Amino acid sequence: MSESIVVENASKRFTMQYTKTIKQMTIAALRRQPLSDSFLAVDDVSFTVEQGESIGLMGLNGSGKSTLLKLISGVMRPDAGSVLTRGRIAGLIAAGAGFHPQLTGRENLFLNAAILGMSEAETKRKYDQMVDFADVGKFLGTPVGHYSSGMAARLGFAVAAFADSDIFLADEVLAVGDRPFKRKCMRRMEEIKKEGRTLFYVSHAPGSVRKMCDRALVLVNGRLGFDGPVEEGLRFLQYDDSETDSDDDLGADI
Amino acid sequence: MVDPSRVPDVPLTAPGDSGGLHNVFRQRYLLRLLVRKELKARYQGSVLGLLWSYVQPAVRFLAYFLVIGVVLGQQRGVENFAIHIFSAMVMVHYFTETFSSGTRSIVRNKNILQKMSLPREMFPVASMLVSAYHTFPQIVILLVGVVLTGWSPTPYDVAAGLLGFTIIAVFGMALALVFSAANVFFRDFQNIVQTFSIFVMWSVPMIYSYERIENLAGGTVWEQVYLANPIANGVMLFQQLFWVPTVPEGSDLPPVMPDDLMTRGLVVLAVCLVLLALAQVVFTRLEAKFAERL
Secondary structure: OOEEEEEEEEEEEEEOOOOOOHHHHHHHHHOOOOOOOEEEEEEEEEEEEEOOOEEEEEEOOOOOHHHHHHHHHOOOOOOEEEEEEOOOEEEEOOOOOOOOOOOEHHHHHHHHHHHOOOOHHHHHHHHHHHHHHHOOHHHHHOEHHHOOHHHHHHHHHHHHHHOOOOEEEEOOOOOOOOHHHHHHHHHHHHHHHHOOOEEEEEOOOHHHHHHHOOEEEEEEOOEEEEEEOHHHHHHHHOOOOOOOOOOHHHOOOO | OOOHHHOOOOOOEOOOOOOOHHHHHHOHHHHHHHHHHHHHHHOOOOOOHHHHHHHHHHHHHHHHHHHHHHHOOHHHOOOOHHHHHHHHHHHHHHHHHHHHHHHHHHHHOHHHHOOOOOOOOHHHHHHHHHHHHHHHHHHHHHHHHHHHHOOOOOHHHHHHHHHHHHHHHHHHHHHHHHHHHHHHHOOHHHHHHHHHHHHHHHHOOOOOOHHHHHHHHOOOHHHHHHHOOHHHHHHHHHHHHHOHHHOOOOOOOOOOOOOOHHHHHHHHHHHHHHHHHHHHHHHHHHHOOHHHHO
């Protein structure tokens, strides 16, 4: 038994507009329009990931990548089917998620680590590594509200990257950072991969997926369109013919 | 290819299955950080900070004492009326604070809940603890007041006071859990709660004494209806600790309390615990859709 993530026929349905005022509902009823409209963001997706595999999740904008990631992280629950995971999950669903603007960088670091399930002792043990990686310097004692978006993202990534976990999820990680930081992130993700953690990486950049991942999943309108080797996945998405621009190998999100 | 030593020795589970209130108290460290965050946000940019939590109730106490006690002359009807009022007010405040900030807690922390997975009950529980933290300075002011008046509580009174506090905490928590979840779906609920909070202070013996209720409805079903209110029970038990022992023996105006105050309180606490369990069931049902509705 070495599965890390087991997704079976998982679906997630979203309603287009949830809350309406009484006025809106009355008008819709009088015009005999439907009261709500829904769509499937994730549609009957099944796959199994073994511990230590690194998966590149790809797909066009709106194909359901983030929703699938939220199902795996436990932020959302599937409406049908099941999602099961083994062990602790860390990762960055969005850069600097859950930072409180009024708390300092240090306080946010401890809070975020605690949300990821780390104890006080664990956080203290990893503190220097996190601070070193985030590289926000003297701003550690400044409220995060005053940080630049890049600084907040760096701090967020640092916490997630050094938290103990069995599964590491990464989304939009490299969208905000500058070039040196992107390089650092890629190096850290390779280390995470070598440590034998399961890596789930969402990216639009063929270069970084080629480098990091040994398997690709491609979502097309919420359905799993492809599951297999990275090269074939890129061909499936027609990403392989891309002109090799300089950012490509660093994984610039488009 | 799989390194067996890296496979965590735990079964496959549904991620984000928090395990409810019970788990919240197992993760006390996270809870402590969340409470600290709330407190910090509350006193942001304030020089006096927590001291404000002492100043405001002290002023309020003084105002009640002067206006209602001295100017309106209510004092003649109830012995130590200012203490009667203030001890009730401390509990009413604790309840309304827990209820209204708890109700808003999930929506207020949506940036965390949309992105990260943690027991979602954390937030209403943290609100309840923050409210308790703010009740402490008021109890200090109250203590100063009763000691100056002359206070000799018995162990029975102390037990009553603790029971009253617990009832308010459990009842407020149960309501906060249900309403915080409901508020995710319809933000109307936070307004309903605000409206309801205005009514709370009139439903307990605060600016009138329990004696009035007994004179008015003693022995009728209406008295039982009045006494079925957990907040009224919590308030009277709290007054049993702080107000009753300040009334000197042989006073012309002996304090009137329901006969079976303590037994009643224990039954009410049991009912509130059942309500809390039901609230947890409702919360667990609704939380599955939090992330997309926030």
